[in-house]
Amino acid sequence: xxxxxxxxxxxxxxxxxxxTVLKNLDIPLINExxxxxxxxxxxxxxxxxxxxxxxxxxxxxxxxxxxLSWHKVGESYSINDIQKxxxxxxxxxxxxxxxxxxxxxxxxxxxxxxxxxxISESRISMAKVYMKIRENTIIQQQQALNELSTPIIPLxxxxxxxxxxxxxxxxxxxxxxxxxxxxxVSERAEIVxxxxxxxxxxxxxxxxxxxxxAKASRLLGSTCILVGISPDMAQTIxxxxxxxxxxxxxxxxxxxxxxxxxxxxxxxITSR
Amino acid sequence: MEIPILKIDNCLVVSIQGSLTDTxxxxxxxxxxxxxxxxxxxxxxxxxxxxxxxxxxxxKVLSDISSMSKLMGVNVVxxxxxxxxxxxxxxxxxxxxxxxxxxxxxxxxxxxxxSYK
Numbered sequence: 001x002x003x004x005x006x007x008x009x010x011x012x013x014x015x016x017x018x019x020t021v022l023k024n025l026d027i028p029l030i031n032e033x034x035x036x037x038x039x040x041x042x043x044x045x046x047x048x049x050x051x052x053x054x055x056x057x058x059x060x061x062x063x064x065x066x067x068l069s070w071h072k073v074g075e076s077y078s079i080n081d082i083q084k085x086x087x088x089x090x091x092x093x094x095x096x097x098x099x100x101x102x103x104x105x106x107x108x109x110x111x112x113x114x115x116x117x118x119i120s121e122s123r124i125s126m127a128k129v130y131m132k133i134r135e136n137t138i139i140q141q142q143q144a145l146n147e148l149s150t151p152i153i154p155l156x157x158x159x160x161x162x163x164x165x166x167x168x169x170x171x172x173x174x175x176x177x178x179x180x181x182x183x184x185v186s187e188r189a190e191i192v193x194x195x196x197x198x199x200x201x202x203x204x205x206x207x208x209x210x211x212x213x214a215k216a217s218r219l220l221g222s223t224c225i226l227v228g229i230s231p232d233m234a235q236t237i238x239x240x241x242x243x244x245x246x247x248x249x250x251x252x253x254x255x256x257x258x259x260x261x262x263x264x265x266x267x268x269i270t271s272r
Numbered sequence: 273m274e275i276p277i278l279k280i281d282n283c284l285v286v287s288i289q290g291s292l293t294d295t296x297x298x299x300x301x302x303x304x305x306x307x308x309x310x311x312x313x314x315x316x317x318x319x320x321x322x323x324x325x326x327x328x329x330x331x332k333v334l335s336d337i338s339s340m341s342k343l344m345g346v347n348v349v350x351x352x353x354x355x356x357x358x359x360x361x362x363x364x365x366x367x368x369x370x371x372x373x374x375x376x377x378x379x380x381x382x383x384x385x386x387s388y389k
Contacts, residue, residue: 177359178355178359181355181358181359182355184355184375185354185355185375188375188376189375190375212362215362215367216355216358216359216361216362217358218367218373219350219353219357219358219361219362219367219368219373220353220355220358220373220375221351221352221353221373221374221375221376221379221380222375247369
């Protein structure tokens with residue numbers, strides 16, 4: 001009797017036994033599963049394995065693994081859990097082979113080789129898929145973070161505010177400048193207020209980037225006001241000996257900056 | 273393709289359309305210098321609204337054109353610089369510090385009018 005036939009005959013037994021072992025592992029996500037659902041999933045995996053043994057590790061099998069991993073990651077299984085499940089399935093398959101062919105050592109070796117090959121290929125593919133899915137998630141999160149971290153707010157007619165929060169690296173600075181310039185054009189902004197209250201540390205690179213933002217907005221025809229330089233930051237700038245900000249209008253805080261801006265476009269706030 | 277230099281009141285207006293070739297840029301520089309000396313305008317307005325990107329050479333020529341006009345004693349205003357162009361200029365260190373800029377053609381004309389009234 002061939003390996004595939006043996007596995008087919010023992011599908012139920014393998015599924016039940018692996019399911020029982022998995023239930024005892026104390027993985028919360030598996031504990032939440034109904035026993036019948038778990039056995040059904042194991043049965044499906046074994047059936048796919050049988051097909052893979054017949055036809056080799058082909059595209060269909062890889063696709064199956066891909067879908068399975070996708071599904072499992074969606075349910076937030078860790079890669080450890082997935083590898084554990086594969087190990088348990090492998091142990092059980094080896095058991096079955098041992099029991100079935102105990103008097104035919106050459107067959108045991110041959111079948112063990114086949115099983116090991118398929119199992120290790122499955123491990124590799126699942127790990128790959130898992131990494132890929134995680135990478136996608138990281139990229140998406142990074143994009144979301146980037147969008148969140150550089151809002152450009154049209155505060156009033158002709159005035160936009162850029163509240164910078166957190167550390168500014170060169171990449172973020174470039175991105176902010178780009179978004180700022182586009183906002184100036186689309187909003188027809190005459191005044192740009194850059195608020196650095198939320199920037200904890202300043203170094204020469206950051207200073208240079210801020211200066212570039214100011215110069216670029218001037219090229220477009222709007223004026224840049226820098227507000228919210230903290231006492232610490234001011235001292236750092238002096239110590240760094242960067243006399244960069246002499247050509248930029250600076251104000252203590254956003255409130256003062258807004259006053260300056262309104263003054264420049266000929267408006268004022270009065271009480272009724 | 274030659275870039276037309278238009279005269280409005282006593283100002284010269286140059287509106288650059290689309291991408292500028294190296295020869296066209298140099299030609300413009302020459303023609304503008306000649307027109308400034310012949311027609312003695314009070315202001316020159318260079319409109320870059322339709323210029324989406326520039327390479328380093330054209331950026332340098334545009335910067336030169338502005339500084340040159342300024343040197344010849346006229347008020348220069350550059351209008352409608354696009355974000356991409358601004359970034360290129362900054363990266364090349366051509367910050368046009370002495371040149372007046374404006375958001376759009378209207379603002380530029382307003383500035384020139386105000387300067388000679």
